[in-house]
Amino acid sequence: MKEVFIEFFGMQNPNVRYVVLGSVLLSISSAIVGCFTFLKKKALVGDVVSHAVLPGICLSFIVTGTKDPFMLIIGAFITGWLSILVMDYIVQNSKIKEDTATGLALSVFFGIGILLLTVIQHSGNAAQSGLDSFLFGKAAALIGKDLLAFGLIAIVILATVFLFYKEFKLICFDPDYAEAIGVPVKKMEMLLTSITVMAVVTGIQAVGVVLMAAMLITPAAAARFWSDRLSFMLVLASIFAALSGVSGAFISYTTPSMPTGPWIVMVLSLIAVFSFFFAPGKGIIIKLLKRRKIQMQLLEENLLKSFYKIGEITEDFKAARSNAELKEVRRFSSGQFREGLNRLAKQGFIKRNNGTWSLTAEGLQKGRRVVRLHRLWELYLTKYLRIAPDHVHEDAETIEHVITPELEARLEKLLEYPDEDPHSSNIPYN
Amino acid sequence: MIEQVQNPALEIHDLTVSYDKKPVLWGIDLSVPKGAIAGIVGPNGAGKSTLIKSVMGLVPLSSGYVKIFDEELNTVRKRVSYVPQRESVDWDFPASVLDVVMMGRYSKVGLMRRLRKADLEAARYALQQVGMEKFEKRQISQLSGGQQQRVFLARALTQQADIYFMDEPFAGVDAATEKAIIQLLKEMASQGKTVIVVHHDLQSVATYFDWIIMLNLRLVASGPTEKAFSQELLEETYGGKLTLLTEVGELMKKGQYPTREKQ
Numbered sequence: 186m187k188e189v190f191i192e193f194f195g196m197q198n199p200n201v202r203y204v205v206l207g208s209v210l211l212s213i214s215s216a217i218v219g220c221f222t223f224l225k226k227k228a229l230v231g232d233v234v235s236h237a238v239l240p241g242i243c244l245s246f247i248v249t250g251t252k253d254p255f256m257l258i259i260g261a262f263i264t265g266w267l268s269i270l271v272m273d274y275i276v277q278n279s280k281i282k283e284d285t286a287t288g289l290a291l292s293v294f295f296g297i298g299i300l301l302l303t304v305i306q307h308s309g310n311a312a313q314s315g316l317d318s319f320l321f322g323k324a325a326a327l328i329g330k331d332l333l334a335f336g337l338i339a340i341v342i343l344a345t346v347f348l349f350y351k352e353f354k355l356i357c358f359d360p361d362y363a364e365a366i367g368v369p370v371k372k373m374e375m376l377l378t379s380i381t382v383m384a385v386v387t388g389i390q391a392v393g394v395v396l397m398a399a400m401l402i403t404p405a406a407a408a409r410f411w412s413d414r415l416s417f418m419l420v421l422a423s424i425f426a427a428l429s430g431v432s433g434a435f436i437s438y439t440t441p442s443m444p445t446g447p448w449i450v451m452v453l454s455l456i457a458v459f460s461f462f463f464a465p466g467k468g469i470i471i472k473l474l475k476r477r478k479i480q481m482q483l484l485e486e487n488l489l490k491s492f493y494k495i496g497e498i499t500e501d502f503k504a505a506r507s508n509a510e511l512k513e514v515r516r517f518s519s520g521q522f523r524e525g526l527n528r529l530a531k532q533g534f535i536k537r538n539n540g541t542w543s544l545t546a547e548g549l550q551k552g553r554r555v556v557r558l559h560r561l562w563e564l565y566l567t568k569y570l571r572i573a574p575d576h577v578h579e580d581a582e583t584i585e586h587v588i589t590p591e592l593e594a595r596l597e598k599l600l601e602y603p604d605e606d607p608h609s610s611n612i613p614y615n
Numbered sequence: 616m617i618e619q620v621q622n623p624a625l626e627i628h629d630l631t632v633s634y635d636k637k638p639v640l641w642g643i644d645l646s647v648p649k650g651a652i653a654g655i656v657g658p659n660g661a662g663k664s665t666l667i668k669s670v671m672g673l674v675p676l677s678s679g680y681v682k683i684f685d686e687e688l689n690t691v692r693k694r695v696s697y698v699p700q701r702e703s704v705d706w707d708f709p710a711s712v713l714d715v716v717m718m719g720r721y722s723k724v725g726l727m728r729r730l731r732k733a734d735l736e737a738a739r740y741a742l743q744q745v746g747m748e749k750f751e752k753r754q755i756s757q758l759s760g761g762q763q764q765r766v767f768l769a770r771a772l773t774q775q776a777d778i779y780f781m782d783e784p785f786a787g788v789d790a791a792t793e794k795a796i797i798q799l800l801k802e803m804a805s806q807g808k809t810v811i812v813v814h815h816d817l818q819s820v821a822t823y824f825d826w827i828i829m830l831n832l833r834l835v836a837s838g839p840t841e842k843a844f845s846q847e848l849l850e851e852t853y854g855g856k857l858t859l860l861t862e863v864g865e866l867m868k869k870g871q872y873p874t875r876e877k878q
Contacts (some may be wrong), residue, residue, distance in 0.1 A: 348727045351721055351724075354710075354714075355721055357708070358704055358710065358718070359699065359704045359718070361668075361673055361697075361703060362697060362699055362718070363721075364671070364673055364693070365672070365673065365695075365697035366696075366719070366774065367689075367692040367693075367722045409709065413754040414710070414714070427751060437789070463856065598850070
């Protein structure tokens with residue numbers, strides 16, 4: 186394994202160099218333009234273009250009779266662009282909505298492409314072999330001339346984004362305002378579309394028609410989870426893309442039966458899935474953890490409140506309470522009940538003594554605060570929102586857990602440190 | 616009651632705007648004096664936003680022309696600013712408050728150029744003017760509606776224009792923001808800037824605006840608020856649906872008739 190690693194990353198073998206460099210270049214190119222299509226909410230445009238370049242490639246082969254990458258790219262570029270124009274024309278001049286127009290353009294162009302490809306394959310022209318690799322990509326078979334084309338296109342794309350960064354940003358965020366302040370919106374859109382088509386045309390040679398949309402959108406979607414700045418998002422998407430490019434090349438190098446292109450997309454997808462679950466702030470797991478934390482807070486505070494309420498009735502706050510006594514005040518599911526009590530004991534708010542529980546000084550204070558907040562809020566609702574006293578309890582049940590010490594101070598001041606809530610219950614202070 | 620003024624900041628002449636051949640504004644003719652705070656009022660679907668958008672060149676005109684400071688929009692664009700409706704953009708866009716405010720400087724900086732330090736200072740100053748200087752690093756999705764509106768206003772201010780078009784700047788904002796914005800507009804007007812505002816709340820018209828434009832598919836009134844803002848004209852603007860006008864519009868859409876015949 187180690188030798189393979191050194192062999193691969195030493196890049197002595199020109200084939201390895203071509204494949205790695207090629208994969209990285211086109212992954213980065215498509216990731217960067219993908220960020221803009223993603224933010225313009227035109228994620229499917231990449232899919233349309235990637236399908237629509239097939240007829241261009243075939244036509245270009247029919248006309249020139251060679252598989253020269255530059256010639257094929259020109260043909261692909263033309264039909265790719267054409268598909269976008271057709272799509273826009275349909276949306277603007279008919280009742281057909283964008284999703285349908287997208288589907289139409291995609292399938293019609295791809296259908297023509299397949300038709301032409303079949304005709305070429307049956308024409309007996311020996312030069313045609315390998316043309317169908319555009320359908321599924323051929324990243325592992327990249328050669329020097331391909332690499333030159335990729336490199337040039339990558340440079341054009343990067344330079345364009347660098348030069349027109351702020352304009353692209355503005356037309357993605359607020360095209361009306363861009364137009365109003367005199368940014369040439371139409372020209373900028375054309376430029377952005379052109380580099381999108383270029384990225385697709387190059388990318389398709391590595392991963393094929395079907396996976397191309399993933400190359401555009403996945404890095405952007407993953408990067409968005411980690412970043413709230415466009416510039417950082419672009420950098421991050423490029424890093425994800427480059428990483429996937431290298432990994433894809435490496436995996437197919439170690440295991441010759443593994444295809445490069447699909448593995449690039451696989452790695453990208455893994456990064457996206459990971460981001461989806463674990464990204465700070467936006468990831469699902471983080472959200473779940475936050476929700477669980479809140480649930481625990483509610484449970485603990487409700488238990489302490491129960492202790493306090495029993496104390497109010499018996500006028501003894503620190504006496505030991507049995508499970509049955511506590512459950513009488515408020516219903517808890519038995520699992521939660523046990524978990525909550527154990528947590529409170531661990532945190533030092535209650536003490537366990539032979540199957541019964543008693544409040545510590547800190548627990549008493551905390552329980553008293555929750556009850557105080559509950560009753561203060563009830564009073565606030567009746568006094569300032571004119572809500573009937575018999576309607577305020579449910580609301581206060583939630584709000585008592587939300588109010589911060591600062592809000593509490595303001596509430597007390599506003600209500601002038603009242604003694605009683607709307608139901609004539611005592612409002613306890615420390 | 617349509618009052619025309621000499622040497623206006625904004626002149627709209629015989630303006631008709633159609634969506635898919637259906638006219639939504641019919642033959643608007645008005646002028647607004649320099650230094651005015653003008654309110655555009657009218658019921659929903661009256662064409663208030665469309666009027667502003669047509670002035671900004673965002674929707675094609677079926678007939679007529681618009682002149683700002685007696686010039687075509689394109690020659691005076693640097694003196695014109697625009698505040699679109701807050702809901703017209705996706706506030707989940709990856710940008711900070713400062714990023715958005717700096718956008719107001721893009722046209723001053725020009726294509727292919729980077730923003731300069733002066734642009735940063737202009738943006739910070741504008742944020743100060745709207746009381747948002749503490750929020751410059753905040754991600755825009757974390758702002759309240761009122762704060763978003765202030766950010767949009769700050770972005771327009773960085774343009775240092777002479778005339779401002781604002782589409783519902785008071786929609787969905789808190790009372791404090793509304794007060795701060797109107798204060799700012801009055802200050803701007805006292806410096807000779809013209810402000811034209813699409814407005815929804817008839818209660819505040821008399822105190823906010825010194826010029827009023829009343830619109831309902833056609834122009835009902837345009838003049839000084841004390842003269843034009845009358846019960847009778849309000850009823851004409853808000854009451855009585857113009858079913859005839861709407862039906863003719865529908866027919867034009869159905870038959871795809873041209874708004875103006877070629878001469």
